[in-house]
Amino acid sequence: MKRIGVVGAGTMGAGIAQTAAHAGLTVRLYDIGPEPLEAGLGRVRAGLDRLVARGKLSGPDRDAALARIHTTSRLSDFHDVDFVIEAAPEVLELKKRIFAELDETCGPNVVLATNTSSLSVTEIGAMTGRQALVAGMHFFNPVPVMKLVEVVSGARTSPEAAERTSELARLLGKTPVQAKDTPGFIVNRIARPFPGEALRILGENVAGIRQIDRAAKLAAGFRMGPFELMDLVGMDINFAVNKSVFEQFFCEPRFRPHPLQAQMVKANLLGRKTGAGWYRYAADQITDGPEGTKFYGKPGPRVAGITTVFVDEDQAMADLVAAAGYTLNRSSDDADVVMLSAWSQPRPVPCRDQALVLVDASCESVTAAASRFDRPEQVAGYGGLPSVADRQLVEIAVGIRTETATWQRAALFFQSLGREIEVIHDGPALIAPRLIACLVNEAAYALMEGVATVADIDTAMKLGLNYPHGPLEWADKIGPGTVLRILEGLHRETGEDRYRPCPHLRKLVTAKRTFYDLCHG
Numbered sequence: 001m002k003r004i005g006v007v008g009a010g011t012m013g014a015g016i017a018q019t020a021a022h023a024g025l026t027v028r029l030y031d032i033g034p035e036p037l038e039a040g041l042g043r044v045r046a047g048l049d050r051l052v053a054r055g056k057l058s059g060p061d062r063d064a065a066l067a068r069i070h071t072t073s074r075l076s077d078f079h080d081v082d083f084v085i086e087a088a089p090e091v092l093e094l095k096k097r098i099f100a101e102l103d104e105t106c107g108p109n110v111v112l113a114t115n116t117s118s119l120s121v122t123e124i125g126a127m128t129g130r131q132a133l134v135a136g137m138h139f140f141n142p143v144p145v146m147k148l149v150e151v152v153s154g155a156r157t158s159p160e161a162a163e164r165t166s167e168l169a170r171l172l173g174k175t176p177v178q179a180k181d182t183p184g185f186i187v188n189r190i191a192r193p194f195p196g197e198a199l200r201i202l203g204e205n206v207a208g209i210r211q212i213d214r215a216a217k218l219a220a221g222f223r224m225g226p227f228e229l230m231d232l233v234g235m236d237i238n239f240a241v242n243k244s245v246f247e248q249f250f251c252e253p254r255f256r257p258h259p260l261q262a263q264m265v266k267a268n269l270l271g272r273k274t275g276a277g278w279y280r281y282a283a284d285q286i287t288d289g290p291e292g293t294k295f296y297g298k299p300g301p302r303v304a305g306i307t308t309v310f311v312d313e314d315q316a317m318a319d320l321v322a323a324a325g326y327t328l329n330r331s332s333d334d335a336d337v338v339m340l341s342a343w344s345q346p347r348p349v350p351c352r353d354q355a356l357v358l359v360d361a362s363c364e365s366v367t368a369a370a371s372r373f374d375r376p377e378q379v380a381g382y383g384g385l386p387s388v389a390d391r392q393l394v395e396i397a398v399g400i401r402t403e404t405a406t407w408q409r410a411a412l413f414f415q416s417l418g419r420e421i422e423v424i425h426d427g428p429a430l431i432a433p434r435l436i437a438c439l440v441n442e443a444a445y446a447l448m449e450g451v452a453t454v455a456d457i458d459t460a461m462k463l464g465l466n467y468p469h470g471p472l473e474w475a476d477k478i479g480p481g482t483v484l485r486i487l488e489g490l491h492r493e494t495g496e497d498r499y500r501p502c503p504h505l506r507k508l509v510t511a512k513r514t515f516y517d518l519c520h521g
Contacts, residue, residue, distance in 0.1 A: 001025070001083055001164075001167070001168060001171065002025060003026045003027075003028065003081045004025055004028070004081055004082060004083045004085060004168070005027075005078040005083070005085070005106075006020070006027055006028070006029050006030065006085050007084065007085070007086040007087060007088055007098055007102075008030070008031060008087035008088040008089075009029055009030075009036050009039065009040025009041070010031075010036070010040065010089070011043065011141065012087040012139060012141060012143060013040060013087035013115075014029075014041075014044050014047075015043070015047070015139070015143025016087055016115070016139060017044055017069055018044040018047045018143070018144055019143055019172050019173070019174075021065040021066070021068040021069050022048070022057070022065050022144070023171055025171070026070070027068060027069045027070065028070050028078060028081055029070070029071050029072070030073065030074075030078070031071075032073060037071040037073065041066075044069060047142075047144055048062045048065055048066065075098070075101050075102060075105055076105050078106055079105055079107070080107070081106065083110060083111050083164070083168055084106060084111070085113050085137055086112070086114045086115060087115040087139075090116060090117065090118065090119060092120075092124070095114060096123075097127075099114070099124055099125070099128050099134070100127045100128065102128070103128035103129055103130060108130070109133070111133045111134075111135060111161050111164050112128065112130070112133060112134050112135075113134075113136065113137035113165055114134070114136055114137065115136075115137055116136060116138065117138055117185075118183065118184060118188060118241060120154070120181060121134065121135065121136040121181045122156070124154075125154045125156065132156055132157060132161060133158065135151060135152060135153060135157050135161050136151065136152025136153075136181065137149060137150075137151060137152075137165050138151075138152060138185060139174075140187075140463075140464050146463070146464070147175050147463050148175055148177065148460060148463035148464040149169040149172075149176045150186055150187065151165045151169065151177065152179045152181050152185055153178070153179070153180060153181060154181045155181065162178065175459065175463055177452060177456035177457075177459050177460045178453070179451055179456070179460075180449075180450055182446075183244070183245050183248035184241075184245045185451070186456065186457055186461070186464075187460050187461060187464040187465060188245070189245065189446060190442045190443050190446055190461060191461070192242065192245060192254070192255055192442065193435070193438035193439050194216075194222075194226050194229070194435060194439060195229065195238060196242070196255070196256075196257075196258065196438070197435050197438045198212050198216070198225075198435065199226075199261065200258060201427065201431060201434065203259075203260055204427060205425060206425050206426075206427035206431075207395075207425065209278050209279075209289065211422045211424060211431070212225060212227065212431055213228055214393060214420075214422060215395055215422055215430075215432055216431065218391065218420060219383055219386070219391045219392070219393045219394070219395060219432040220386065220391070220432040220435055220436060221386070221469075222435075222467065222468065223466050223468075226435075227278040227279070228279070228286075230277065230278060231271030231272050231278055231279055232272060233271070234270050234271050235264045235269065235277055239257060239261040239262065239265050242261065253496065253498040254498045254500075256498065264278075272284055299415050299417075299418040299419060299420065300412060300415035300416055301416060302324065302326070302416045303409065303412045303413050305336065306326065306337055306356070306413060307336055308326065308327045308329045308334070308336050309327070309328060309329060309335055309336065309337040309338075310330075310337070311328065311339045311341070312332070312338075312339060312341055313341050313343045313344045314339070314341035314384065314387075316387050316389035316390075317384065317387070317388055320388060320389050320417050320418075321339075324416055324417050324418070331350075332351055332355075333349075333351065333352060334352055335351075335352070335355060336355060337355065337356045337357075337358060338355050338356070338357045339358045339382075340357070340360060340369075341360045341384055342360040342363055342384055342485070344360075346364070346369065347372065348374075353375070354378075355378065356380070356406065356409050356410060356413065357373060357375075357378050357379045357380070358380055358410055358413075359379060359380075359381055359382070360381070360383070360384035360385065361383070361397045361426075362384060362385040362430055362433035362482075362486055363429065363433070363482070363485040363486050363488075363489045364428070364489045364493070365399065365427060365428055365429075366397045366398065366426045367399040367400045367401065367426050368493070369381065370402070376399065376401040376402070377402060377403040378406050379399060379401075379402060380396060380397065380399070380407045380410040381395075381397030381398075381399065381430070382394055382395065382396055382397070382414065383430040383433065385430075385432065385433045385478055385482065385486070386436070386477075386478065388414075388417070391419070392419065393419060393420040393421065393422060394414040394419045394420070394421055395423075395432065396411050396414065396421055396422070396423045396424070397424055397425070397426050397427070397430060398424070398425060400426060411423060428489060428492075428493035428494050429489055429490055433486050436471075436483075437486040437490070438499075439474075440471045440472065440474060440475040440483050441487055441499075441505065443457050443458075443470075443472050443475075444475075444504050444505045445502045447504060447515070448504035454472050454516060457470060457471065458471065458472050458473050472515040473515075473516070475505075475515055476515050480508045480509050480513075480514060480515070483505065484501055484505055484506065487499050488501060
């Protein structure tokens, strides 16, 4: 493979051309006229110049890479290329016309790949007489930086064409993952719950925008909060993709858009590109935005009046409590603080009259948990999934009958463990476990439907979106059974079908297997 054709000199096409030329391939770059072609070459020059400035490319090598790119406004010039990557705008009819012309122009054994992020590879390939040689090759922006390529097989794509597409991806220094041609492929499908569930948490008045973003980053480990991400991508794009996936799945509740998305688009609050979205921006930086409920910030000292702590079935938490200088009790009935983890069997335990009772509210509301105790006013919820030992921030949830003094002591207690705090309203689950469980559930559905393998799903989400863990890896770390409990709690308390647990997840739990356990087949 020595010569490739790239259709489209926009952001993605120029990035693909730069990457291919840098890898030593000769590139024929097509666009409709001299102006877009010159703009595309300008993008390539700027990208290569950045590599030179960082010491990653020499001046002569930059010049040689530029010399390997030849521009054209005639698709007929693709008659002698070895492979074609189409990166035209996401308009189905436009792509169909391009592929019909490429089919007439290119050699009979040339693979035609589309860089679509959401359109049907099968439908695009149907415009050609070589459906076995049409594949998806979905790059991520910015192409020279991002390592992931989704190699998408349409209904009639041959294994040989998929392998040749993967081979080219590796030649370009990318990591290919194999995906079936379904709406959103891997990344754009599985990622939908991240903004979707955040919007529902906001819409239910459980937490504010900043609180949700802080919990996503400091409790779950995401690099960006969901509202920051929506502002970066653009609300119009986010809403359009959400609607497209929802419609392509024939109105599956898991993908249902939220009214807040439509409201933001109508108000032209699209994010960074309009200077205002969920936050306001100046020079592409957040200047201000909604604070939500006041949060308790930095870690603090030990809490007066708390000496002994009972921790049920959470060794990491017990170690954290002991390291903070508290005495661990073996029984709950005479402890100052009683902590019940998500791994504990939901049940009342004996507590002394003034004890602070902290229940991990990852799998049910605080109000539901508190109803099992004689003094529900002394019960507050906390976020223990992921483990408090692995997070910088703890969500404190206030039940309907939780007294102010109770949640305030809870906040001070977790601060004394070296954690930041967000105090939120009671919901069917907390922020971090809701986000993670819904991502795991969607990944489980994609796996069950044969969209991709366990390893490719996790690789795609980590490389494509910089997730701290792949969703299925995360499920195994937390425990598939715990993820199932979170989803069942959400389903039970809301009645919404969007939280319906994936049957494959249920089967794994029944069989006491994990996603990475090869024994489950």
